[in-house]
Amino acid sequence: MSSELYRGGADRPDRPDRGDQGDQGDWSPEDDPGPDVTPVPAWADHRAPGITRAEAYAAVGQADQTPNAFLRRDAGARDEPGKVHDAQAEAGQSGADRGQHEPGGVRIWEAPAVAAAGGGDHPDPPDPPGRDSPREGRPLLPSPEGDRPPMAEASPDTRSDDDQLSPAIEQRVNAIVEQRAQEADGDVKAENVELQQHPGEARTENAEIKQQLDETNAKLDEQGAKLDAILAAVGPGAVDKATSPRETGDPDDSTGAEQPEHQSRPGDKGVITHAHSEFHGHTLDLYTDGTRWVSGDQIRAAQAEKDGKATGTGKDAQAGSERSPDTTRRGILDAPSMHDQGRNVVGERPNDADDLPPDRRQLLEADEGKRSRADRLRRRVESEEVLGNLHDTAKDQASTWQRVFDTLNAKQPQGSPGEIQNDSPHAIPVPPGHAVAGDAISAGIMAGVMLAEAGRRIHGMLARRKEVE
């Protein structure tokens, strides 16, 4: 029995939870005995949580022995003199009498009274407000919750001198523990009842959380699909180059893929940068690896072309080019890359050479084509009829040429490059004493500013003068 009390004391908190203990004395540093304070018996420090030292002293009838003067006064103020300190005498009084002397710490008298009366002579003390179940019949110091941590066993020597005092304190402790356990049970039961009464709200909340998770996953998939689209747009060579340097360990390869931990910058080969702009409702998405650009429209066109080839109809391809790009991972990966469509790939020989000057073979072919056209035109006009009429044709068209030529020359602007006197830009020297246009404009601006400032000051002066008057 008493060991239960000391178990509580082994787990004594530094600041006891006052709970509903009312004005039974607040905890203060004075509660802890110092070296210059009256020695405190072991039982006074080994008390259950929620039991103040004053209560412990009062419970054993030694309220006036507490080393804290405030607590002595407090204990004396709460109970009438002569009754507070004589717990054993109080045990023989009736319940009504005891009730008059139980301002708030009434429970501490209960155990000795019950023990003295054999457990059936005295009615139960009134329950404190808010308590909905009697404590009678409950075991002392029960484990209110099965999952509560067990208390540590105290050494037997700590209770050697106060075994006769333990029942009162023990019952008091049991009462407090039971009360708090019941309060905890009540809170849990209330929550359970609320959940049982509103199961739909719980399901709705779970559905919202699940929806948020789905949306987050969808966004992540979308970002991943865009990245795959970029890599697919620049071709598999870019992906290979982005991963090969580290795999091959080529020290000469200084592409950005060597240092993936670095932040991507325009100009880093292998690192794709996305530029998004909006202007007057039109959006533009550009992707670059630092050396060339690819637009989001090209990705859409590639997907539309792929869709058109898959269905075998150009109508689908045209419709696909108008819709938004397929941002799903599968759609991007299934679309043919730019390399497959003849577009250039980073690091590879360009397939699309429209923007490059013609090479030697193309020049020769073009020259042959021009020569063949010239020969065909010459053979077309080289006939005996034309040869015989060449001089007459020249004579007849001379007047027409002259009129047309005069008209074309009349439309030409007057002047010629030969009139330019200087080949390089030069500054025209300003004659001294002559004001140029810039000087006049500057002077005008300065005069305007000075007039405006003067007018503002005069206006302010007049306003102040009016106020003074």
Place this chain on the structure above:
Amino acid sequence: MSTGDKQVAALRALLTGDFDRHKHMIELLDKDEDRGYLALVSAAFIEIADRTFGSADGNAAVVEWVGKIRSQSTDAADGFDPVLSEQVILYALGKTEAEDLNSQQILEAELLLLPALVHDQGLDEAGIDEFLSAARALAQP
């Protein structure tokens, strides 16, 4: 057939607007030199057509240019047959066969369009010399 300095000088007189000189120099050419002159005119026409319309994809540029020339004046509108001019230019570009055109029509159109096309290029003396050199090289068999 050869394309020599006589033919080049005659064509230069035509392109610079010295039509009297052009007529005079044409009269000095013999029949074989006339062939060379016709070859030079055809090569020059191919060269200037490529320079003017070579970068254009369709025929709209040709139609637009002919319309622009004809809109300069009444004499230009009367002098340039739009259908004939467009057909000859497109034939020079290799975009049509111009089967309904005879040799005389093609030659007259060439001799009328060539000064206008060169004039439209805004070539100076050096530019005209360079253009004639290219045409002469193209006219060589």
